[in-house]
Structures are given as structure tokens and as C-alpha cells.
Amino acid sequence: MSDGHENCVEVVHVAKRFGETQAVADVSFAVAPGEIFGLLGPNGAGKTTTIRMILDIFKPDSGSVSILGGPMAETKKDRIGYMPEERGLYQETSLERCLIYLGTLKNLSPAEARRRLAPLLDRFDLAAHKGKKVKELSKGMQQKAQIISTILHRPELIIVDEPFAGLDPVNTQLVIELLRELCRQGATVLMSTHQMHQVEALCDRIVLINEGHNVLYGRLDEIRRRYAGDALLVQVRDGGALPPLVGVDQVVPHNGAFKLTLARSATSEHILEQLVAAHASVFKFEVAMPTLDEIFIRSVSAGQAAEEADYA
Amino acid sequence: MLDTRIWRVARYQFEEQARQRSFLVLLFSLPLFLMMILGMDILFKHLQQSHTTLGYVDAAGLLADTSLTTVGDEVQLVPFATPGEARAALEAGQIDAYYVLPAGYRDSRRAELVYLEPPPSLVWWHFANIVRLNLMAGQPGMVVDRILGGTAVTVRAAGRDLPAGGPSAGQAVPLLAAGIFAFLVLTTSSYMMEVVVEDKENRTIEVIISSIHAGQMMVGKIAGAIGIALLQLAVWVAFLVGAAWLGANVLDVGWLQNVDVNWRDTGLIVAVALPTFVCIAALMTAVGASLAETQDVQQIGPFVFMALLLPLYLFVALAGNPNGPLAIGLSLFPVTSVMTLALRSLFSEVPAWQFWLSAAISFVCAAGAVWLAGAALRAGMLSYGKRLNWRDLLGRRGARSVSA
Numbered sequence: 001m002s003d004g005h006e007n008c009v010e011v012v013h014v015a016k017r018f019g020e021t022q023a024v025a026d027v028s029f030a031v032a033p034g035e036i037f038g039l040l041g042p043n044g045a046g047k048t049t050t051i052r053m054i055l056d057i058f059k060p061d062s063g064s065v066s067i068l069g070g071p072m073a074e075t076k077k078d079r080i081g082y083m084p085e086e087r088g089l090y091q092e093t094s095l096e097r098c099l100i101y102l103g104t105l106k107n108l109s110p111a112e113a114r115r116r117l118a119p120l121l122d123r124f125d126l127a128a129h130k131g132k133k134v135k136e137l138s139k140g141m142q143q144k145a146q147i148i149s150t151i152l153h154r155p156e157l158i159i160v161d162e163p164f165a166g167l168d169p170v171n172t173q174l175v176i177e178l179l180r181e182l183c184r185q186g187a188t189v190l191m192s193t194h195q196m197h198q199v200e201a202l203c204d205r206i207v208l209i210n211e212g213h214n215v216l217y218g219r220l221d222e223i224r225r226r227y228a229g230d231a232l233l234v235q236v237r238d239g240g241a242l243p244p245l246v247g248v249d250q251v252v253p254h255n256g257a258f259k260l261t262l263a264r265s266a267t268s269e270h271i272l273e274q275l276v277a278a279h280a281s282v283f284k285f286e287v288a289m290p291t292l293d294e295i296f297i298r299s300v301s302a303g304q305a306a307e308e309a310d311y312a
Numbered sequence: 313m314l315d316t317r318i319w320r321v322a323r324y325q326f327e328e329q330a331r332q333r334s335f336l337v338l339l340f341s342l343p344l345f346l347m348m349i350l351g352m353d354i355l356f357k358h359l360q361q362s363h364t365t366l367g368y369v370d371a372a373g374l375l376a377d378t379s380l381t382t383v384g385d386e387v388q389l390v391p392f393a394t395p396g397e398a399r400a401a402l403e404a405g406q407i408d409a410y411y412v413l414p415a416g417y418r419d420s421r422r423a424e425l426v427y428l429e430p431p432p433s434l435v436w437w438h439f440a441n442i443v444r445l446n447l448m449a450g451q452p453g454m455v456v457d458r459i460l461g462g463t464a465v466t467v468r469a470a471g472r473d474l475p476a477g478g479p480s481a482g483q484a485v486p487l488l489a490a491g492i493f494a495f496l497v498l499t500t501s502s503y504m505m506e507v508v509v510e511d512k513e514n515r516t517i518e519v520i521i522s523s524i525h526a527g528q529m530m531v532g533k534i535a536g537a538i539g540i541a542l543l544q545l546a547v548w549v550a551f552l553v554g555a556a557w558l559g560a561n562v563l564d565v566g567w568l569q570n571v572d573v574n575w576r577d578t579g580l581i582v583a584v585a586l587p588t589f590v591c592i593a594a595l596m597t598a599v600g601a602s603l604a605e606t607q608d609v610q611q612i613g614p615f616v617f618m619a620l621l622l623p624l625y626l627f628v629a630l631a632g633n634p635n636g637p638l639a640i641g642l643s644l645f646p647v648t649s650v651m652t653l654a655l656r657s658l659f660s661e662v663p664a665w666q667f668w669l670s671a672a673i674s675f676v677c678a679a680g681a682v683w684l685a686g687a688a689l690r691a692g693m694l695s696y697g698k699r700l701n702w703r704d705l706l707g708r709r710g711a712r713s714v715s716a
Contacts, residue, residue: 055522057518057521057522074524074525077522077523077524078523080522082518082519082522083519084515084518084519086515087514087515087516088514088515088516088518088519089514089516089519090328090514090516091514092328093328101320101324102519102520102523104317104320105317105320105321105520105523105524106523107317149519
């Protein structure tokens, strides 16, 4: 699992049960330094429980977790920024006071926390609202405040659970740029989210878990290639029609191009040869990569189908 | 570094509560109450000091002696020969009211009071005593004094004398300290429970625990609550002392003058109250960690209140046998110890070792309660919307220690 560098996070076959519920059965992955890693899965897959085990909020029943080079320790908490899903701020306190207090718990002095907070409030358009109680802020504003609270102490490892929830496209882009910037500065990001297009835009590697088990794990581009299947995207110049092609089961328009589903016996080289032979003015010819959404649905559905078959 | 974070949690907790309007109302409610009592005392004295001129028509020929001096010269008596003369004087504003004792008063025991505006009750009381004095003409002076003095019950208890009319102000100070303790515990405990439940409800607990140890958080919160309690105590004691001084030196309130405080018992009760306060506050915090919603806190509050005041319900039993097994048992049980010891100190000389043993038990319980609060917080903080199963908590900790 390790690529030679010491991983920021290593989760090895962890399992956790709450009474009759097996929240996590067998999950393993590693997060390398400086990468943005996606922890994906449907609702109830065990993502949050896994994060809590990483943070030592829960002890795993079995397996092991290593964070920043070993077991969790109190002294490591200052090097970690954690944003739980939903809320996490004192609702009755003013925004500035709340964020400074949370910053001081990460070993910042109140003066230093205040100094670091000012530019972040400006960047997130919250400076004018710093005197308001947290509960008076919109959901999006609270989400931005939570992100500030997570990064105020400049952590080495940032663990964020649904960081884009409640954000409009402008603020979503702001957070994306911020996470990239933090990575460029050396931080590592472990991100749990349902928003697959954000994962595609941000993550280098992912793990997809379902019902407490690893389903997919690895580099995002490799996973997409693995799921690419037998589809091609072909676009001819000036929006022209395709010539008749042998070995194609289905042709459907797709964003100004055509998505070709190949027959079992056909290959992409065979299709390209036919296009050249027909003197088609080919503008685009590529293997149709599935979106992460499609991969997610296929993986989870396959898991459920297998389970139903076992049950039957 | 660790201490700094506990201090930061404590300070935040302290400032958050101290800023609340409800806290400020609570903080100044006792002083305002004292001011109201003092104001009423001043008003009462003012009414007492107003001079009333009372006329009377003694058709019964009863009032040979009108020299009763119990109220000094606040009521001046003016005799009239006929009701008509008295009426004219009343209407002329020369007298405030007049009594008519009819000729058959000795048989009927009925007199008539005539006024344009009701006179102070003191007038009625004063005139009634003059009538009694004359009805008892010929009786020995001691009998007359005794009857005019009214009822007087003197309680004599083993080991400690109680003056007639109840304990003196000085003797009541330990009980006052216990009362303040109960009030502080009640308000602080409810607050602690609410704080922890709110932290669970708004998920801040998860953020905090990812920054500091659960135990640090709990110690910090409890320390903040102690700070709030000390602030309340300081303000209240300052007002109490000020009010006592004002009452004794400006208003001449008799029972506040020459107060002989029972410092021994007061000091010992404070020694028991401090660890007991921490113990109960920590226990309530642990309970808060096990609750799911803030409204659950309102259901727990009355039980704490009842437990704290249990010794008052058992007052008769404790007064009857202030050194019996029940009294000693309640003195050693942390929740009831302070109030029981204060009540017992009214009636008996409670041995010092019982105070110290009670303080030691409370101290040990406080340490255990703080630990339990941390454990409950850790176990219960993530069970959003669910109550903590205490059996699970103890079982889980056991499992953890085995796996560790």
C-alpha cells in the first residue's frame, strides 16, 4: 500500500460494530502526503465511522490505523484539521469569537488566531458578518465558517466530510481552489463527499466503500480506464453524419459527438480503420471514459446484486 | 500546554454563561430580593413611627389606667366624654380615629372603632392591650406582663440552645451557606447538563474532541462552572454582608445587631460544599453527556432539586435525633451532606470528624465523577439523538481496555 514515502494515513483492514450493526467490515487504504484523496460511498457505507476511527474518536474492533506516522496521539491533534459533516460551531456565539476559540484549542494564541482569521474572513466574504451569532448566518456561510475553522491552524492533514454541502457554485469553486492551494503548500487532504464531479476535479486517488467494504481503490484515471468498457466518442467536422460502421451495436448523440457502443468482436482500431476508409473528416476520436457517477452507481449496484444473489 | 487548553475551555465556558441575560438576572435576583426585604423593613418602620392620635369614649368606665408604654408615644390617647365630641374632633382632623367602649362592654366585649381613613394596625393592637391591662386590674404584675407578652415557646435541644423564636442570625449562617450552596448547585448543574447536550446537538463536541482530550474538555467545562458559581457566591455574599451591615447600623434591625456567627460550622460546611459542588456538577455533566436533547434536562432537574432538599423534608426526624444513624448517613452522602450538616448544626454540636469524613467522601466522589463525565462524554458524544446506555458505556470501556 505504501509507495516508499511514509503515508499520512494508513487504514489497514479496520472493522467496527455497534451492537447488531456492522458499520465497517473491512476497509483499507492509504493517503500519501500532499495528495487529495477521496473517500466515497453511498449513505451508510461507513465513511464517517472510518473517519472517526482515523481520528481516534472510535477505536476499531480490529485492524489498525496509522496517522501522521503512527497511532493517534494528543500532540498530533494540532497537526490535523477536521470538519465533520453538518454544523460543528457554537450557534449562540459570534462568528469571530467562535472561530478564535476553536483556533486556540489547536494551540494558537488568541492574538495569532485573530491575525490569521482576518484574511480568511475576507477571502470567504464573511468579514462583514463576524459579529453576528453563528445561528444568524445562512447555511452556506456556516459551511464556509466551518472550513475556516478547519484550516485556521494550518494543519498538515485536513479531513473534510462533505465540504461542499450547502455551497453555491461560486463558493464551491472557492473551496476547490483553497484545497488545491493548501495541497500545493504541502497539506494532505482526505475528503469524503457524494459530489462525484468535485472528486473528479480534485482527487488524485479514491477509495469507494460500500456496506463497510472496499469496492474500488486506486488512482482515479486508472479506475476510469478500468471501467471504460467498449464505448467510443467520435465527432466529425461540421457536425456531419457518421458513415455506416460494422461492429457498432448502438450510436447515440452525445454533446455534439456520437457515443458508439461496440459489439463484442469489434475494437477501436477496427472502427478507426473504417472511418479513414470512408474519408470521414474525424475531429475527435477517443475512448469514452465513464464518469465517476457512473462508476459509483455500477459498483454499488453490482455489490447489491451480488448480495441479493447470495441471499437468494 | 495541556493546562492552557483546560484554561481556555474554562474561560470560554465562564464568559459564555456570564454574558447570558438569564445569568445576569439570576446573579442579581438575590440582591434585588434583599433590597426588597430591606425596603419593606424601612416602610414598616416608617409606618410604625408615624404618630397616631386616637380618641376614645369610655362609657363603660373601664379605662382607669392608660399608661401602657409598649409602643412609646407613637399612639397618643385623647379621652372624649361623648361620641359626638369625638366625632367632631375626627371630622376636624384633631384625631385619626376613636374607640367607643359602650356601657355594656364588660358583658358584650364589643367596642366600636370609628375612622375616616383606616388607622395603622398598631393602633388596634395598642388599644386592645390597654383594655386588657384594665380588665386585669388587681392581678399580680407578673401575670399581667406574661399575658400581655403573648405566647413564647423556648426550644431546648441537646448540645445547643435555641433562643425563643428560632435560631439567631449567627446560628443561621451555616444554614444560609447550605441554602446558597443548594441554589448554586441547582443552577450550575442544569447549566452543565444543557451545555453538554447542546454540544452534542450542534456537533461541536466532535470538533472539540478532535482538538483536545475529552477529559480536558470536561475539566475545563467544570472549572468554568466553578468560576461562575464563585462569581455568584462573591456577589451574593457581598450583598448579604452589605445588607446585614445596613440593617444593623442604619435601620437598627435588632436581630442583625451583635451577630455571633458560628464560624466553626460555617467553615466546615464550606469545606464539605466545595468538593460536593464539583462532584454534583461533574455527575450532572455525565448525565448531560448521556442525554439526547436539551428538553431531557428539564426532566432531570427536579430530581436533583428533590435530592438536594431531602434533608429539609426529613427536618423533623433530623431535629428529633440530630446525631442518629439517619442524620449521620445523610451527612456522609455527597448530595445530601451539606444541607444535613447545616440543619444538624442548629440542634447539636456535630463532631468535626463527620465534617472532614464527609468532605473526604465528596472529594473522592468528585474525582470519580469527573472521570465518569469524561468517559460518558466520549461514549455518548456521537450517539446523536440517542440516550447513552450506561451498561454499554461500562461494557465498552471494559472491551477497550482488553483490546488495548
